[in-house]
Amino acid sequence: MGEYLPILVLIVLGLLFAGLSFAASALLGPRRRPTSAKVAPYECGIVPDVEPPQRFPVRFYLVAMIFIIFDIEIVFLYPWAVIFRQLQTFGLVEVLVFAVVVFVTFLYLVSNGALDWGPAKRLERADTKRTTSSTVSRVPGGPPGEPSSGHEAA
Amino acid sequence: MNLHPLFVHGVHWPELLVIVIRVVVGFAALMGAVVMMIWFERKVISDMQARIGPNRAGPFGLLQTLADGIKLFFKEDLVPEEADRFVFKLAPLLSLVPAIVAFAIVPVGGVMSVAGHRFTLQIADPPIGILLLLAMSSISVYGVMLAGWSSGSKYPLLGSVRASAQMISYEAAMGMSVVMVVLLAGTLSTRGIVDAQSSTFFASWYFVRTGVVPFFIFLVAVTAETNRPPFDLVEADSELVGGFNTEYSSLRFALFYMAEFMNTITMSAVIVTLFLGGPDGPTPHVMVLNQLVPVAWFLGKTLLFLFAYVWFRAALPRLRYDQLMDLGWKVLIPLSLVWTLIVAGGLVAGWWVVGLAVALVVGAGLLYRAVVVGHWRVDAGIFPDAPDAPPVSRRQRGALAGRWVSPPATATAGATSGAAVAVGVAPGANAPLGAEPTATTDAGAARSAPDGSGRGGGS
Numbered sequence: 072m073g074e075y076l077p078i079l080v081l082i083v084l085g086l087l088f089a090g091l092s093f094a095a096s097a098l099l100g101p102r103r104r105p106t107s108a109k110v111a112p113y114e115c116g117i118v119p120d121v122e123p124p125q126r127f128p129v130r131f132y133l134v135a136m137i138f139i140i141f142d143i144e145i146v147f148l149y150p151w152a153v154i155f156r157q158l159q160t161f162g163l164v165e166v167l168v169f170a171v172v173v174f175v176t177f178l179y180l181v182s183n184g185a186l187d188w189g190p191a192k193r194l195e196r197a198d199t200k201r202t203t204s205s206t207v208s209r210v211p212g213g214p215p216g217e218p219s220s221g222h223e224a225a
Numbered sequence: 226m227n228l229h230p231l232f233v234h235g236v237h238w239p240e241l242l243v244i245v246i247r248v249v250v251g252f253a254a255l256m257g258a259v260v261m262m263i264w265f266e267r268k269v270i271s272d273m274q275a276r277i278g279p280n281r282a283g284p285f286g287l288l289q290t291l292a293d294g295i296k297l298f299f300k301e302d303l304v305p306e307e308a309d310r311f312v313f314k315l316a317p318l319l320s321l322v323p324a325i326v327a328f329a330i331v332p333v334g335g336v337m338s339v340a341g342h343r344f345t346l347q348i349a350d351p352p353i354g355i356l357l358l359l360a361m362s363s364i365s366v367y368g369v370m371l372a373g374w375s376s377g378s379k380y381p382l383l384g385s386v387r388a389s390a391q392m393i394s395y396e397a398a399m400g401m402s403v404v405m406v407v408l409l410a411g412t413l414s415t416r417g418i419v420d421a422q423s424s425t426f427f428a429s430w431y432f433v434r435t436g437v438v439p440f441f442i443f444l445v446a447v448t449a450e451t452n453r454p455p456f457d458l459v460e461a462d463s464e465l466v467g468g469f470n471t472e473y474s475s476l477r478f479a480l481f482y483m484a485e486f487m488n489t490i491t492m493s494a495v496i497v498t499l500f501l502g503g504p505d506g507p508t509p510h511v512m513v514l515n516q517l518v519p520v521a522w523f524l525g526k527t528l529l530f531l532f533a534y535v536w537f538r539a540a541l542p543r544l545r546y547d548q549l550m551d552l553g554w555k556v557l558i559p560l561s562l563v564w565t566l567i568v569a570g571g572l573v574a575g576w577w578v579v580g581l582a583v584a585l586v587v588g589a590g591l592l593y594r595a596v597v598v599g600h601w602r603v604d605a606g607i608f609p610d611a612p613d614a615p616p617v618s619r620r621q622r623g624a625l626a627g628r629w630v631s632p633p634a635t636a637t638a639g640a641t642s643g644a645a646v647a648v649g650v651a652p653g654a655n656a657p658l659g660a661e662p663t664a665t666t667d668a669g670a671a672r673s674a675p676d677g678s679g680r681g682g683g684s
Contacts, residue, residue, distance in 0.1 A: 077349035078329050078357070080248045085325040088252075089318050089480060092298075096476035099298045110306040112378035113471050119379075127386055134390045134550070141397040141558060145404065148565065149356065152407040155569060163569050163577065170562055174588060177559065182595040184603035186554045188547035 133185055144173050243344065251348040255328050259486045263290040266486075266535045273539040294479060302475040307377025316375060317473070317480035320368030323361035324487040330354045330415045331494040334504045334520040345416060346504075346520065354415040355403055358495060359396070362450055365488065366392045369452075369459065372481070373469035384468030387546065388459035392450055394553040399446035401561035402439040405568045406431050406499045419503035426507060432500040435568055440500045442561050444530075447496065449553065451488040453534050455541035456549060493530035494523075501526050559592055 112119045147169070155162050180186060264279065264287055271278025279286030304310055334346030351357060366389055373385020407413060409431060410421040422430050432440050449456035460468030470481045497503055504519030544552070563585045570577030 074349050074351045077244050077248050078326060078351065080245060081252065081326055081329050081348060082322060084248060084252050085322040086318065089321055092476050092480070096298050096300075096302055100475060101299075101301045103301070105301065105303055107306075109301075109303060112305055112307050112376070113466065114379065115466065121379075131386055131390050134394060137554075138393040138397060142393075142400070145397065145400040148401070148404045149407065149413070152404045152569075153411060153413060155408050155572060156411055160573050163566070163573050166569065167566060170566055174559070174562065178591055178595045181555065181592065182598040182602070184599040186550060187599055187603045188550050 130185075130188065137180060137185065140173065140176065144169070247344070247348055251329070252325065255325065255487060255490070258490050259483055260290045260294075262486050262490055262531060263482075265531065266538075269532065269535045270539050273536075297476055297479045300475040302477065303472075305377060305472050308472065309375040309377065312371050312375035313472075314477070316368050316372035317477045317484075318368075319371060320365055320484040321480045321487075323364040323368070324484040324491065327358050327361040328487065328491045328494070330357055331491065331498055332416050332419050332503050333494075333523055335516060337516050347416065350414060350416045353413050355407065355413050355418070355499075358491075359400055359403065362392075362399075362488075363396065365484070366396075368481075368484070369469050372473070376469075376472035378472050380465045380467070381469050381471045384459050384461070384465045384471070388452065388469055391456065391458060391549060391553070392452070394550060395446040395449035395456075395557070398442055398553060398557035398561050399450055401558070401565055402443040402446065403499065404565050405435045405439045405561075408565070408568050408572065409434055415498055415503075419498055419505065422502040423505045426505070427502075430500060430502040430505070435500070436564070438564050439561065439568070440496075442557050442564075443496060443500065445552070446557060447492045448534070448537065449549070451485070451492055453489060454538040455543050457543060458546055458549060461543060489534055490527070490531065493527045493534065496530055497523060497526040555592065555596055559588065563588055 148166070151158070151162060151166055158165075267289070268278045268286065279289035282288040282292040304313055329348040330351070332345065332347040332350070336345050369392070370385045370389040373381040373383075373388065376382065406418060410418040412418065412421070418431075422434075427433065452459045457468075459465075460470070462468075465471070470478055473481060504523040506519065506522035508515050508518045508522075563581065567578055567581045567585065570581045
């Protein structure tokens with residue numbers, strides 16, 4: 072246990088350092104009351120009129136959940152790795168089976184687009200009636216030689 | 226009351242004193258290293274950008290960091306009105322303390338003996354060494370996440386949500402490449418890992434013995450884990466102002482800044498420990514030198530990676546978020562998973578390596594297929610496995626075979642809802658799942674081509 076004591080001391084030292092820094096900052100820093108513009112959320116000078124979003128794309132939560140699968144797998148792998156030289160083939164085969172199961176799950180996730188980012192693309196078919204002659208309006212009496220077609224309803 | 230075993234037979238002051246001295250010296254060295262690292266980064270990156278960089282405070286601007294730090298003490302300590310005050314003040318501590326503690330496990334040099342006391346040049350050598358590092362890097366996710374969330378502002382929130390997804394994504398790959406090192410070393414203690422690499426120079430390092438790949442996985446994962454460029458989407462200045470620490474000022478900001486550089490130093494040192502033999506290197510057998518030269522080796526190797534980090538920042542453009550996630554999930558994690566098995570197979574018998582290498586190729590093929598299917602499904606909006614997937618009748622599918630169908634009436638009106646209808650009936654809907662829509666129609670090809678080039682880079 073003696074080897075954990077330095078870590079404890081280090082944590083205490085770190086907290087002490089931060090605490091003393093805060094104290095020094097409180098003593099040395101200006102003590103005026105901040106103006107309302109100062110304490111407003113920073114938005115590059117624009118006055119914020121919308122609350123920060125409360126809801127987020129579900130993919131972030133999905134990633135967190137998928138991460139847990141892998142994290143648990145890694146948690147299993149550490150003790151296995153430490154005593155692997157005793158387990159030998161048995162250990163390898165067992166983790167191989169485990170890894171195959173995880174990998175198949177992973178393939179399922181990937182093939183369902185669970186790890187794809189960015190919005191799904193809108194599929195829009197180009198309207199065949201819309202051509203340059205129908206959308207580009209020419210000024211009547213424009214350059215000589217070109218007939219002015221005017222507007223055409225799409 | 227339970228006493229620490231050290232204190233069962235009364236307090237052993239000399240031991241306690243040695244521990245405190247070790248910790249204080251280590252802490253001071255780390256702080257000094259952070260100050261120097263900030264200067265080093267600014268100086269090197271300014272050289273790479275043909276600028277002068279800091280050159281006013283002290284010789285070569287060496288004291289610039291100190292000057293900046295002192296300035297921050299005199300700045301107003303703001304807590305935004307929208308902030309969750311308690312969490313807002315807690316977050317810098319959650320960022321700084323793990324960064325400090327993580328360094329404790331790094332073996333800086335060999336075994337020293339001073340006045341009859343033998344001690345290792347390392348703050349602490351717990352038997353779970355490398356797990357402590359992983360634990361600390363997990364906790365530092367909280368620092369970033371809570372800082373952004375508690376600020377009550379848009380940019381920090383976006384930055385922190387990105388950060389937490391990014392950091393946990395790369396943590397998996399990072400953990401897996403550590404497993405490979407542990408496999409070979411058979412111990413979690415960092416001292417044990419370093420000792421296991423010290424038989425011959427270079428050839429016995431895990432950089433070589435794990436087959437190079439884990440080293441690069443770890444390097445990339447660590448760069449993402451510490452939010453260094455090119456993975457610095459957390460603080461992407463050009464889009465998120467300053468990212469998760471936008472609302473922080475004065476000393477609280479300084480603590481985040483310090484934690485970031487501390488993490489960079491710690492992680493460079495950990496790469497050296499895990500893959501480059503730590504303080505291992507040719508050492509003369511002379512009284513004092515045989516204890517100092519390993520330290521020099523360690524510092525030299527660490528400096529190499531610190532320089533590499535600055536170089537990354539100067540040379541590489543920031544990744545797009547989907548590229549970042551693709552790299553983490555679809556390349557690094559599967560690769561590290563299979564490579565772990567290959568390394569384990571190598572410890573059992575040679576032919577396992579061959580078999581598992583074949584498995585790697587097969588797995589890569591399957592994964593590539595899965596990625597293609599995944600992209601197609603997301604683009605087409607068709608998820609047959611989803612519980613609320615809209616039914617597509619067989620007749621309907623047959624009618625749409627290989628054709629790009631414009632939805633009736635609505636498309637001509639140009640309404641966006643018309644496009645949403647089209648989503649349900651993508652080309653090749655009747656083809657077996659996974660059929661690439663690319664070849665079916667011109668429209669499909671035109672749509673898929675930029676898509677494939679944009680995302681294919683990761684796979």
